[in-house]
Amino acid sequence: MVPVLYEDRLTARSVHAQKVEKYAVARVSAVFDIYPREAMDSTVSLRLDPCP
8 A cells, every 4th residue: 555645625624524424433532622523734634545
């Protein structure tokens, strides 16, 4: 796998929102302010591409 860093704010926010929606742990953590409900400016996303 080759990790690719996404610094595109729109992509990072979209991925973060999908994680919060999908994972109960993220939702519960957001209630206790352990995990942010919304993506912050420092939030990044990684894509794992297969090796060429």
